Amino acid sequence: MEKAKIKSTQLFVLIVLFEMGSALVVGIGTDAKQDAWITVLLGLAGGICLFLIYAKLFLYYPDVPLTSYIQKITGKFIGRILGFLYVIYFMYLSARVLRDFGELLTTTIYSSTPLLIINALMVLTIVYAVYKGFEVIARVGELYFALVYCIALLGFMLIMFSGLVHMENLRPILENGWMPILKITLGQTLNFPFGEMNVFTMLLPYLNEPKKVKRVCIGGMILSGLNITIATVINIASLGVPLFERSPFPLLSTVSKISLANFIERLDVFFMLYLMVGGFFKITLFFYAAVIGTSDLFGLKDYKKICFPMGLIILFASLSIASNYAEHIKEGIIIVPIFLHWPFQIIVPVGLLIIAFFRNRKKQLIN
Amino acid sequence: MSILSKLFKKKNKSKQNDNYRQQQDPDAPKNLPILRDYHENISRLKEELGNSTDVAFREFNLKQYKGVAVYIDGLANSNMISDFFMDALLKNQEELQSDSFQNLVDKVTSLGNLRIINNWGQVYESLLSGNTLFFVEGHTKAINVETKGWDKRAISEPTTQLSIRGPKDSFIESIRTNTALIRRRIKSPNLWLETMKIGTVTQTDVAIMYVKGIVNDKVVTEVKERLNQINIDSVLESGYIEQLIEDQTWTSFPTIFHTERPDVVSSQLLEGRVAIFVDGTPFVITAPAVFIQFFQAPDDYYSRFDISTGIRLLRILSFFIALIAPALYISITTFHQEMVPTTMAIAIAAQRENVPFPAFVEALIMEVTFEILREAGLRLPRAVGQAVSIVGALVIGQAAVQAGFVSPVMVIVVSITAIANFSTPSFAMAISARLLRFIIMALATFLGFYGIMLGVMFMTIHLCSLRSFGIPYMSPIAPFNINQQQDVLIRFPIWAFKNRPPLISKGNIKRTGKGQKPGPPSQSDRKQDSDQGDQS
Amino acid sequence: MKMFLALFLLLFSILPVLSGCWNQKELTDLAFVMALGVDKGKNHRFDVAFQIVNPGNVSAGQGQGGGGLPIAVYKSSGDTLTEAARNAALKVSRRLYYAHCNLLVIGEKLAKEGILDIFDALERDPGFRTTTEIVIARDSTAEELVTTLTILDKLPVSKVTKELQTSEDMLGETLKVNIDDFITSLVSKGKQPLITGYSVIGDKKIADNSQNLQITTTKAFLSANGIGLFRKGKLIGWINGYKARGAVWVLNKVSGTDVNIDWNGKKNAINVTPLRSRTKVSAKIKNGKPMINVVIKEESIISEINTNADISNPNEIAKIEKKVGKVIKSQVIEVIKEAQNKKCDIFGFGEKVHLANPKLWKRIQNNWDEQFSETKVFVTVKPYQRRSGVRRNPFWNELKQ
Structure with a gap:
């Protein structure tokens, strides 16, 4: 743990940036076709429920991160193993997002630049930010939050004025009934991006007013969830379902369709700007959680020493987790939710909460 | 970049051990007495100042007093010496009766700011800052008269920070004039000024100015501490000080503000900042500085x-x-x-x-x-x-x-x-x-x-x-503070400047009173006015 | 720590050396492909013509410009588009750069055989814009089209794309269709794609010669010419003139056109220009069979009266409105009939059925082409006459007196 305190507005901003980070880029729930936005909203609702679990756990142990209280709840030995698994989980996720990010750049603009270089430079920036500490990350978040919102509003207006939005593309609603939607929600949108809020179990102790935690975090989730919904709606409405399904990066396709007065067009750069910012925060927060978790588990006094080595690990992990993009996506859709997201986001926290509940009740009884 | 600085720090540690001051003059003549025989004083001065030709000795011989006036030509105002002191001395010869030193001091001198010095260490300090010293035969003391009066540039328009509207004066190289320029703007007893000498060789006057009650006292102590830690032979410009007290060396961004405009310094003092004046330069530095400050021009407020x-x-x-x-x-x-x-x-x-x-x-x-x-x-x-x-x-x-x-x-x-x-x-x-x-x-x-x-x-x-x-350098943008946005990207009307920036100033936060928003007189007032107008 | 730092610094410092072969491409090493012409090939599947801009001759700034021809056309062939593009490297000294390609021209022959094979390459390539517009080279090859020089716009491409825009705005007989639109309607079961046709009119031999630019009445020029109907990626026919206009009405793309009506027994005596129009297409299911309702709302001004008419009388105006409505309706019905004959739902009626009744649609979607030809379509036109220019009654009225 680092000695840092952040304000609730800063936490809010970080949550919004984190949630929207890659979810806007890769497009979520595309399998639900024109109902993708419904799965986003359902995912949001489920995510909030999940977060209530995390918040409850946090309120039991408001001063320490997950890796510490997991030891208190389950005992030293199991706790350490679980904590270590969590650290690896966070590292894997940050490597994954990094890979997403690098893949996007290499498929669109930097087709002949090695992935290594693109990712290495990103990691360098991230390590620098983490090295500077959590307060700095939060401040950078505030700066870029404004930027992202300006770009988003501008993009929104441009899309509207270009006449790209055809709302009839959203119909018919619920063509195939609720079942497929629920399936996709549980398998995809619940875990990504909303379940990923569990990274904040590592970061909540930095909040200077622990009482506000629920309000701030759920507010942030709702705002980002609405933004993602709006973006999904716009994507479907302007691309049409077939193209929406076929695009690996729907938002990119939408943005590249903007054409206003034959002059304002080819705005892919704006998209890249957004991508950089969103990707940066998502990777940084995962990475920071992993670094803090490691230093917490191994009792390191100064987490800064392991920033560079862990950065290197993430860099090389991002290159080696999949040999091609198809494999990467396949892993992301099938393996990761079942074997990683569900246990780490849902099963373990629920278990922890139950144990913690009984332990704390016992304590209260004794007192 | 702090990583780099760490690497360098380790290398520098060995170097920092040698104390520059000690090498410069191993046995500082601090506590040596002043000699009785003024001739010996003269020869000693001549020897120690290397017979520098700008040191003027003027011997005088009155009834019971023999002595010499020493000053540095160019630094001391020679008119002042001859008009007020020597004349007075010669005219009032009659009154010099007892041969006590105090008598000489009391009766003769019509100049203000007189001081008696007792040891040799103080001799150079006062001599080199433009004062005149009187050594009198038979006394181990000397009279030190403030005769500072070297040529200085007149106050002129600022040359580097121009503005369309606003005061046209700027600082000059004399520290006293500069502080006076501020005093003239802020007529408050709370405007405090502290002076110290920095530079083992140059002995430069450095002054810290702040408004007590507005300034954050912690910052003042911090500034003083950092200034006291400075151990350098020379301070030729405020840039020396700036580089010695800034928080981060490894950055290309200025973390301390400098200006040659008195109005800017005044406004910064009123926001709770500390100003540091350095003798010999028209540039005054102020701290703490934030990023957005460097985009605020004085015209903005006028x-x-x-x-x-x-x-x-x-x-x-x-x-x-x-x-x-x-x-x-x-x-x-x-x-x-x-x-x-x-x-x-x-x-x-x-x-x-x-x-x-x-x-x-x-x-x-x-x-x-x-x-x-x-x-x-x-x-x-x-x-x-x-x-x-x-x-x-x-x-x-x-x-x-x-x-x-x-x-x-x-x-x-x-x-x-x-x-x-x-x-x-x-x-x-x-x-x-x-x-x-x-x-x-x-x-x-x-x-x-x-x-x-x-x-x-x-x-x-x-x-x-x-x-x-x-x-934080980026405040109040990051960390964001909604109450401090009046002077960031958008400059609010002056009446909306309700508070001083709370991160910088402490205590006296309030700036403007209530109901400062100007506007036409209210409905009832106007009615009265028009009634009167009709009558007349 | 130091080691890692050193490592990163090293990495950083060798960047310039490594980056030589990355994505850097100097402007002077690029050949801007402005238009792509795809024809049925002789030896290979495709003959591709790349219209490349010659920047020095287009841009006027340098003073040396204006001398040479604005474009150069390179030809190559291949069994796939990518192969053809790579083969072109044998002839072009620079790298072909597609991001500014604004036009895709497809030869009529190829269009008739099917054009599905060319689209994936265009859609997949990140450098190629899917907003590129498509036209069919009608009665000629795509190569002839892309080699033709034009007089007003230095770049033939901008002539075509601008013309597509203006004629859609002013005339309503052409449609701007880009790659995205085409693919979207291609994969949709309830809609068939349309592409505007372009022809080289006049002396084709001189079309690519600079002589063509030296005369005020150019001997060969490009002109929009009808709209091509596609089914399963194959060109199955053309609709021309008023029928094309009718199709544009149904597709809600009319922003300006003109309508002639008879008056006082004189043929085409009054001309009105629609200013705004809005078409709503909706589907209803009756007895398990879909029915389509087309409602066209249109606002227009009178632009010409070549007979005597009392347009200060609102009743007369109402009569004019009625007649205008009839004319538009007849145009629309004509094209719908034509489409039904060809079993080609170019209007997206199927999609409307899908929206109206997803369950029914699931049953009939695979058979929609047949269904479409039998579906009843009701057309309603609601014209509104708003203004009549800066004269009240025409001078004809006084002439008669």
């Missing part, structure tokens, strides 16, 4: 708020133009040709058709040429400067394009960069954009827009990590 807001936004925009315009050009022409509209892309391509260099080299050549011209223009005598700028304009603008070395677009880019750079009110901030520009250009060459973004991100992380005397 003209109306809508206009100043627009202009301030323009300045911030031009800072970014100065930072990334050439990098954008490079990345558009070498990476993202699809970004620009087709006709424009073709136009640029047509212009670059005959240019032999890659875009980066072209941009680098032009930028470096321009920087050389600008630097040369600064150093050259004013008369020649004109000629150089004409030659430069011809070389860059005309000949290079006609020869086909550079494309006309590049000339446009370079000139817009240069002009944008000049519009930053603070030179210290503008120059950091100049430096970073080259790094971002290099990044753009390797990775296009991604490189630019990386560079800008690195820069923002760095900016967010900076602090100036404990205040």
Whole structure:
């Protein structure tokens, strides 16, 4: 743990940036076709429920991160193993997002630049930010939050004025009934991006007013969830379902369709700007959680020493987790939710909460 | 960058051990007495000052007093010495009866600011700061009279920080005049001033000024502590102090503000900042400084708020133009040709058709040429400067394009960069954009827009990590404070400046009273007015 | 720590050396492909013509421009588009750069055989814009089209794309269709794609010669010419003139056109220009069979009266409105009939059925082409006459007196 305190507005901003980070880029729930936005909203609702679990756990142990209280709840030995698994989980996720990010750049603009270089430079920036500490990350978040919102509003207006939005593309609603939607929600949108809020179990102790935690975090989730919904709606409405399904990066396709007065067009750069910012925060927060978790588990006094080595690990992990993009996506859709997201986001926290509940009740009884 | 500084610190540790002051004069003559025989004093002075010819000795011989007046020609006001002191001494000869030293002091001197000094250590201190010393035969004391009076420049218009509207005076090289300029503006007993001497050899006067009750006392102590820690032979300009007390060395951004305008210093003092005056320079530094401060020009507050807001936004925009315009050009022409509209892309391509260099080299050549011209223009005598700028304009603008070395677009880019750079009110901030520009250009060459973004991100992380005397550099933007936005991107009307920035000032926070918003007189007042008007 | 730092610094410092072969591409090493012409090939599947801009001759700034021809056309062939593009490297000294390609021309022959094979390459390539517009080279090859020089716009491409835009705005007989639109309607079961046709009119031999630019009445020029109907990626027919206009009405793309009506027994005596129009297409299911309702709302001004008429009388105006409505309706019905004959739902009626009744649609979607030809379509036109220019009654009225 680092000695840092952040304000609730800063936490809010970080949550919004984190949630929207890659979810806007890769497009979520595309399998639900024109109902993708419904799965986003359902995912949001489920995510909030999940977060209530995390918040409850946090309120039991408001001063320490997950890796510490997991030891208190389950005992030293199991706790350490679980904590270590969590650290690896966070590292894997940050490597994954990094890979997403690098893949996007290499498929669109930097087709002949090695992935290594693109990712290495990103990691360098991230390590620098983490090295500077959590307060700095939060401040950078505030700066870029404004930027992202300006770009988003501008993009929104441009899309509207270009006449790209055809709302009839959203119909018919619920063509195939609720079942497929629920399936996709549980398998995809619940875990990504909303379940990923569990990274904040590592970061909540930095909040200077622990009482506000629920309000701030759920507010942030709702705002980002609405933004993602709006973006999904716009994507479907302007691309049409077939193209929406076929695009690996729907938002990119939408943005590249903007054409206003034959002059304002080819705005892919704006998209890249957004991508950089969103990707940066998502990777940084995962990475920071992993670094803090490691230093917490191994009792390191100064987490800064392991920033560079862990950065290197993430860099090389991002290159080696999949040999091609198809494999990467396949892993992301099938393996990761079942074997990683569900246990780490849902099963373990629920278990922890139950144990913690009984332990704390016992304590209260004794007192 | 702090990693780098750490590496350097380790190396420097061994060097810091040797104490400069001790080497300079091993046995400081601190507690030596003043001799009875004034002749011996004279010869001692002559010896120790190396017979410097500007040391003037004037011996006098009155009834029972023999002695010598010593002063440094040029530093001391010789008129003052002869008019007030020597005359008085000669006229009042009759009154000198007893031969006590005190009598001489009391009766004779019509000058104020008299001091008796008892040991040799103080002799140089007062002599070298322009005072006159009287050694009297038979006494181990000397009279020290304040006769400081060297030639100084008159107060003139500021030369580096111009403004359309606002006071036209600026600081000069004399510390006393400078502090007086502030005193004249802030007539409050709470304006406090502390003086110290820094520089083991130069013994430069350094003054700290702040408004008690507004300033954060912690900052004052911090400033004093940092000043006290300075151990250097010389302080020739406030830049020395600035570089010795700033929070971060490894940054190109100024974390301490400097100005030559008294109105700026006054306003900063009233916001709770500390001003540091250094003798011998017209530049006063103030701390703590925040990023946005470097984009606030004095005119902003003298003209109306809508206009100043627009202009301030323009300045911030031009800072970014100065930072990334050439990098954008490079990345558009070498990476993202699809970004620009087709006709424009073709136009640029047509212009670059005959240019032999890659875009980066072209941009680098032009930028470096321009920087050389600008630097040369600064150093050259004013008369020649004109000629150089004409030659430069011809070389860059005309000949290079006609020869086909550079494309006309590049000339446009370079000139817009240069002009944008000049519009930053603070030179210290503008120059950091100049430096970073080259790094971002290099990044753009390797990775296009991604490189630019990386560079800008690195820069923002760095900016967010900076602090100036404990205040986050990017405040009040990051950390964001909604109550402090009156003077950031948008300058609110003056009546809306309710509070001082709370991060900087402590205690007396309130700025404006209630109901300061001006407006036409209310309905009932107007009725009365018109009634009266009808009657008359 | 130091080691890692050193490592990163090293990495950073060798960047310039490494980056030489990355994505950097100087403007002067690029050949901007402005238009792509795809024809049925002789030896290979495709003959591809790349219209490349010659920047120095287009841009006026340098003073040396204006001398040469604005474009150069390179030809190559291959069994796939990518192969053809790579083969072109044998002839072009620079890298072909597609991001500014604004036009895709497809030869009529190829269009008739099917054009599905060319689209994936265009859609997949990140450099190629899917907003590129498509036209069919009618009665000629795509190569002839892309080699033709034009007089007003230095770049033939901008002539075509601008013309598509203006004629859609002013005339309503052409449609701007880009790659995205085409693919979207291609994969949709309830809609068939349309592409505007373009022809080289006049002396084709001189079309690619600079002589063509030296005369005020150019001997060969490009002109929009009808709209091509596609089914399963194959060109199955053309609709021309008023029928094309009718199709544009149904597709809600009319922003300006003109309508002639008879008056006082004189043929085409009054001309009105629609200013705004809005078409709503909806589907209803009756007895398990879909029915389509087309409602066209249109506002127009009178632009010409070549007979005597009392347009200061609102009743007369109402009569004019009625007649205008009839004319538009007849145009629309004509094209719908034509489409039904060809079993080609170019209007997207199927999609409307899908929206109206997803369950029914699931049953009939695979058979929609047949269904479409039998579906009843009701057309309603609601014209509104708003203004009549800067004269009240025409001078004809006084002439008669």
